[in-house]
């Protein structure tokens with residue numbers, strides 16, 4: 178009898194929770210109509226698994242697939258190399274676009290110029306540099322979620338002008354307000370073309386997933402961000418992957434791709450192997466939802482149970498989602514970042530936690546991390562008050 182009453186109470190509770198959260202969990206906002214230019218546009222530079230020798234260039238052009246390639250010139254060399262591009266016709270709620278990706282391997286140090294060609298139209302020329310990466314500087318951004326474009330454009334201007342020699346820009350997810358073309362364009366415009374020069378390294382957040390009984394990553398994501406296909410089979414097509422720099426390994430965990438118990442086990446095993454191997458590299462993990470939550474009511478027990486033990490072999494773990502700034506002083510250093518105008522209240526008991534080294538409820542900004550083989554320096558900038566709010570140096 179007690180069992181039946183308990184089951185009934187659980188069912189009623191689940192029903193009430195679903196009713197209250199219906200909009201937030203299951204309803205997607207309708208996408209507005211959009212037009213795709215015929216000339217190659219939305220050009221984004223990313224890295225392959227080998228940061229020293231591989232780049233991937235993505236673009237879109239028109240609404241039908243045409244023969245496409247990337248023209249590549251290595252400065253000081255006379256030859257122009259044509260690299261065939263993979264193509265895909267991607268439908269979203271309100272439109273269609275042809276997307277292309279060219280994978281560049283065996284790159285050597287120096288300056289490269291490239292042009293994206295689709296059919297009889299081509300982009301302007303863009304440049305990127307391949308350096309030895311013995312010293313690597315990375316910028317990290319938390320949730321951006323800009324509705325209009327001006328705040329994120331000003332933030333990116335500040336961050337990128339102060340860090341002109343940055344080797345890559347990294348995102349902890351929720352770059353977009355919603356998974357629709359309008360917000361993809363807000364993000365593209367915010368970078369003012371830097372996304373075709375400086376490699377972009379991203380993991381998806383909840384805002385890049387379409388809601389439903391089973392969430393699904395926006396089908397533009399892997400066509401905007403060319404990524405190395407080195408995730409376990411179960412996570413191919415999500416934003417789970419890793420990139421090796423000479424000094425560091427960056428591991429991106431797509432926490433929204435975790436649906437079943439077996440998903441947690443597969444990702445945990447994969448992560449553990451990547452953290453333990455290559456012991457000379459710094460290990461940096463990027464995941465949208467934090468293992469140690471900071472905002473009131475954001476505890477994610479499954480994430481905590483699955484990953485907090487395995488992550489002890491990492492050096493830095495970056496997350497977003499909680500819209501404030503917290504760094505926990507332990508191994509690894511857990512860092513929660515915010516790069517949007519929206520802040521969430523930090524849980525009341527955070528200052529009783531001896532492991533918390535720094536927190537800031539109103540933080541909006543970014544982190545810069547400089548790495549050599551034996552040193553790691555982190556600075557956290559608050560762009561609203563124009564000041565450094567946290568810094569950390571690690572050596573070995």
Ligand SMILES: [Fe+2]
Pocket residue numbers: 320322351498499500
């Ligand atoms: Fe967010």
